[in-house]
Amino acid sequence: MDFTVTSPPYWGQRDYGFKGQIGNEKTYQAYIYKLITIFSSLKEKLTPEGVFFLNIGDKYLAKYGKSPLGFIPYQLAYLMVKDGWILNEIIIWSKPNHMPSSIKNRFVNSYEPVFVFSKNEHNIFTKKNTHNNFSNILKINLQPTPYKHVAVYPEKLVDSLLRIVVLKDNSTILDPFAGSGTTLKVTKDYYKAFNAIMIENHTDYIDIINERCDLNGQVDILKYNFIPYKYQTNNLNEQLTLFEEEKQLLTNKVIDKNGFIKIYNDKESYYNLLEQFYSDTIKNHININATCFIGSKDFDIELIYKTSLLNNKGWVIRNMIIIEDINRWFPVFMIVDDNKKNKYIFNYENLKLKSKTEYQRDWNLTNFIGYRVFNSIDKIKKEGKIIEILQKKENGFLEYVIVEWEDNTYTKEFVIYSKKEINQNIIFEKNFNIKELKSLTFINNHIQYKKRQQKETIAHDILNSNYNGKFKNEKRKNWGASPGARSSVEQEYFSTQRLYDVNQNFIADYINFKRIQKGLSKQDLTTLFPKNYKHTVGHWLRKDFGGSIPTPTDWFKLTEIFDLDTKITNYVCKTALKIQTVKNSEFKIPDDFLNVNSLGLFDELINDNADKHSYNLQ
């Protein structure tokens, strides 16, 4: 054999319905050892310069809590190297038309690895690809197929692999898990100078191959009996002793509590960090719900393998994200704490926004007049519309607007698109002192804005904005149907949110402090509120999961009872409008295949978190 290409059954994916089948072993370790044994006998049949392209997909392991990525292909590849194979390259087959997914707490899988194995350093692959501009990324769409129950790889994949080797006429190509015969189809159509051997267990699939490749009984189909074989069943993870020595720890380094992003150029620095994951030191520096992204531009199968073992060491690897850097890739691992209780930070709402903002959008092209606004903070929900733009940010996004509410009131509103900087503006001090580092000058939302003449303001805005659509010269009376309103109905709106991520524990302590100072029992306080507040007041005073924060309206009632600090009032009651994109918009969770220019995504994902603003009264 000169050239072998195959895609064996993946572990735990489907039932091929026969005895001795591969893929339905109890553990993936047994599956790996089975394949190592089979591939080892394949190695004997490979010519000295021959290569073996192995395509194999990964799987998330079933687990109560957060399910880890299995790293099955990489653990197999690593152990095949231990078994004497040379791993020349890991090609990433990226599938631009991969299956969509409703997953919202990790990147969506969109690629599979193809390992390039050989017996010798010098082989038909390295002959051709010693130059630097060889790309180890193949972008190939999945191909629709009429064959049911077979996981078919695209003809273009086989073709692309045949193009990156140097094959003499009369070379022999093998596919030991032929399935629907894609390998044969490509060879027969485009590489007529080669011989091909297909192995397939299932007679149904042999029929498919016959038909698909127009064989018409012209070829020999040899029948072999299943020969039982022995394979090792060691526990993979016990085989390695990793990082015996614990090195310098992170002590002086500042790490963002929500997690961090560290991508190194060299393996050594990466391993230094990995050791700290192994020894759990990292856990002293980050929150339990933190999300870490770590990667190395310089890597090999061993690095991936050693990283994958974190899954058994108190961590869960949720993704191996492929970063495309010109024509090469490197991995970034998304790692979270392994516990059943706490969700980890994966602020996909931020990405949604980001995809609409910095990545794609020129805000100057959006006419916001008529955009819907929902106030859902207060108990009574209210809807309104933006009727006037008072001030824009440099990038054309809104800063201050006037909203007309359905109850015919008007408010001036501050608009934000990320809470990131805003929350860093708050500092907690002793004795319930709270400091706004930079006083934001907008008017408090509870103060009603003076009524405006709607017709005038709308026309005014359309005339003065960069809006260039068909209503450009119109003084529209029916402003509900303005272009902004329409686009708002279709895809976007604003919602009223608290400006600050309010720390509920802090507020509960504060109200309790005020209550006790005034000599009121919890019951006393409850009776000062309407009947339907029976439980609500209690929730304000609790500091566990049942705790809640008073709405701005409730807070103003509290100011009538207690003498409350203005800064804390601002902290609780200041609100801002935040843009929202409705579900059926084009936004998709990003794939686990990213360009090196989009690394900013990681930053967005771990932004915005209330826990960051924990307070300490000691």
Ligand SMILES: C[S@@+](CC[C@H](N)C(=O)[O-])C[C@H]1O[C@@H](n2cnc3c(N)ncnc32)[C@H](O)[C@@H]1O
């Ligand atoms: C993932 S499919 C290969 C699909 C193929 N690349 C294509 O494009 O159609 C794996 C194939 O291996 C075959 N197979 C052969 N021996 C097997 C075994 N011992 N256990 C499981 N599957 C086996 C299955 O019947 C199945 O057709």
